Amino acid sequence: MIKKISFLFLIVSLTTSCVAVKEYEKVYLNDPDMLLAAKKSNRFVTSFQVYREAASGANGGKSGGGCGCN
Amino acid sequence: MKKIITIVVLFISFMSFSQTTNTEYKKRVLETTEVDIITSFYTQDGDNASVTGGIGTEKLTDLATSFTVSIPLNDDDVLTIDATISAYTSASSSNLDPFDISGASGDGEDDDRSSHISKEIATNAASPWVESSGASKGDVWKSLNISYSHSSDDRNTILGANANFASEYDYASIGLGGSFTKLFNKKNTEFSVKANIYLDNWKPAYPTELDSYLDDNQNLNDGHFQGIDILDQNGNIIDKNSSTIWTPFKSTLIDDTSRNTYSVSVSFSQILSKKSQLSLFFDLVQQNGWLGNPMQRVYFSDRDNYFIGNASSIPNYTSPTNKDVFQLADDIERLPDSRLKLPIGARFNQYINEVVTLRTYYRYYYDDWGITSHTVNIELPIKISDTFTFYPSYRYYTQTAADYFAPFEQHTSTEEFYTSDYDLSEFNSNQFGIGFSYTDIFAKRHIWKLGLKSVDLKYDYYERNTGLNAGIISLGFKFVMD
Numbered sequence: 001m002i003k004k005i006s007f008l009f010l011i012v013s014l015t016t017s018c019v020a021v022k023e024y025e026k027v028y029l030n031d032p033d034m035l036l037a038a039k040k041s042n043r044f045v046t047s048f049q050v051y052r053e054a055a056s057g058a059n060g061g062k063s064g065g066g067c068g069c070n
Numbered sequence: 071m072k073k074i075i076t077i078v079v080l081f082i083s084f085m086s087f088s089q090t091t092n093t094e095y096k097k098r099v100l101e102t103t104e105v106d107i108i109t110s111f112y113t114q115d116g117d118n119a120s121v122t123g124g125i126g127t128e129k130l131t132d133l134a135t136s137f138t139v140s141i142p143l144n145d146d147d148v149l150t151i152d153a154t155i156s157a158y159t160s161a162s163s164s165n166l167d168p169f170d171i172s173g174a175s176g177d178g179e180d181d182d183r184s185s186h187i188s189k190e191i192a193t194n195a196a197s198p199w200v201e202s203s204g205a206s207k208g209d210v211w212k213s214l215n216i217s218y219s220h221s222s223d224d225r226n227t228i229l230g231a232n233a234n235f236a237s238e239y240d241y242a243s244i245g246l247g248g249s250f251t252k253l254f255n256k257k258n259t260e261f262s263v264k265a266n267i268y269l270d271n272w273k274p275a276y277p278t279e280l281d282s283y284l285d286d287n288q289n290l291n292d293g294h295f296q297g298i299d300i301l302d303q304n305g306n307i308i309d310k311n312s313s314t315i316w317t318p319f320k321s322t323l324i325d326d327t328s329r330n331t332y333s334v335s336v337s338f339s340q341i342l343s344k345k346s347q348l349s350l351f352f353d354l355v356q357q358n359g360w361l362g363n364p365m366q367r368v369y370f371s372d373r374d375n376y377f378i379g380n381a382s383s384i385p386n387y388t389s390p391t392n393k394d395v396f397q398l399a400d401d402i403e404r405l406p407d408s409r410l411k412l413p414i415g416a417r418f419n420q421y422i423n424e425v426v427t428l429r430t431y432y433r434y435y436y437d438d439w440g441i442t443s444h445t446v447n448i449e450l451p452i453k454i455s456d457t458f459t460f461y462p463s464y465r466y467y468t469q470t471a472a473d474y475f476a477p478f479e480q481h482t483s484t485e486e487f488y489t490s491d492y493d494l495s496e497f498n499s500n501q502f503g504i505g506f507s508y509t510d511i512f513a514k515r516h517i518w519k520l521g522l523k524s525v526d527l528k529y530d531y532y533e534r535n536t537g538l539n540a541g542i543i544s545l546g547f548k549f550v551m552d
Contacts, residue, residue: 020256033421036348041546042528049467054437055411055413066213066245067236
């Protein structure tokens with residue numbers, strides 16, 4: 001577990017050293033398909049996965065509570 | 071006098087400058103009110119129903135709809151109200167009371183104790199493979215989520231708060247949360263922390279034979295069991311006054327109806343280049359309280375088996391061909407009153423060209439019940455035209471079993487915790503999806519004052535190596551207010 005968290009911090013350290021992209025250069029990044037989140041229309045798909053699988057969370061959404069599910 | 075005039079002129083000039091600064095154009099966080107309507111239809115089937123101890127039909131359908139309205143209160147603040155309703159019918163849940171043929175015990179009546187077991191149904195139709203018509207065959211889950219966010223003038227700091235309410239017939243939930251988001255490095259880097267508390271409560275519904283037995287003063291000659299023959303493994307009718315009779319393993323069911331969840335979520339996003347960006351997510355979730363589901367039966371291998379129904383079907387009990395005999399439960403599932411979950415996830419998106427974008431997601435999950443899992447998701451949006459996009463996707467999921475899981479009749483009564491819920495078993499699953507999206511950035515088509523901005527249609531097929539398979543179709547509309 002500690003190794004995995006260390007690896008995560010390593011990635012974070014590496015990525016923060018990237019060159020900053022200016023606002024006017026973000027045309028591709030602002031494409032709706034580049035959004036760093038699940039699409040809104042996917043919410044009920046995520047819901048059934050939360051019910052049918054033991055794992056949940058780490059997707060920017062809910063990670064537990066609110067239902068009698070796993 | 072000259073000095074005074076000079077000071078006044080300077081003051082006015084200063085104030086004018088200040089006024090100019092204060093009224094500087096600031097882009098609104100949300101330009102106009104947005105309305106999202108999403109509806110979905112889900113269906114599943116399988117042979118490992120947890121309500122009947124890990125065997126039985128898992129047939130279930132669910133129709134869900136959500137309305138989300140985001141309202142800009144001013145340049146900086148947005149109020150979002152989300153109302154969701156989800157109605158399901160489930161063959162598995164219906165077998166909370168497999169002997170109920172009345173179907174009249176809905177609308178708040180006590181499903182479990184509505185009547186004596188019908189002699190007719192007890193001998194003809196109760197089975198893990200047959201859907202009962204009792205009230206527990208369906209339910210409606212309702213949820214209301216209100217959230218508020220405030221962005222700083224430079225749009226580099228966002229504060230948020232949210233409140234949730236949810237209820238279904240055996241469960242109620244109240245949730246509160248807050249979030250803090252900071253953007254820096256010319257908005258190339260984003261760091262966010264969210265905290266949520268859910269204070270939930272079971273309004274427990276139990277397998278009818280367990281609840282009724284305890285409710286009827288542990289007397290098989292009275293109440294629910296009155297006049298009903300109970301059979302042993304060999305199909306012989308037992309003497310209810312003898313020492314070898316069916317009894318539940320424990321004389322108490324739920325002693326703590328609360329289920330509290332405390333979660334902290336940390337996310338970090340980074341733009342890697344003009345065409346790629348990455349997000350990392352880390353959640354820490356602690357749950358306490360009754361973490362099992364009181365509806366779910368468990369059968370022990372070291373206790374005698376007893377049945378109600380057709381004796382000749384007992385040898386065939388675990389086969390879907392069994393339509394008329396039901397085994398009385400030993401207990402409900404029992405799980406620890408604490409669970410720590412640690413999911414870590416990452417998203418990486420790459421804009422490949424004007425037509426294709428690559429969206430990827432990976433999650434590693436660990437909890438202290440012995441479950442670890444890996445999730446991989448790949449989506450490849452393909453722009454067919456200026457307005458239409460095709461979304462093929464694939465998701466692979468795998469998990470190890472919880473320490474407390476064993477299949478039907480494989481637990482022993484010496485164990486402290488036990489469940490036969492296949493959602494906690496070892497399995498892997500594949501999910502294949504296709505979707506289409508229509509986008510009109512000018513929202514030319516109108517319904518009343520609402521301009522249609524996008525339509526999303528998606529179908530996903532899900533199959534698990536335990537035999538469960540499912541399909542879900544989702545339809546979403548996004549409107550913007552004129």
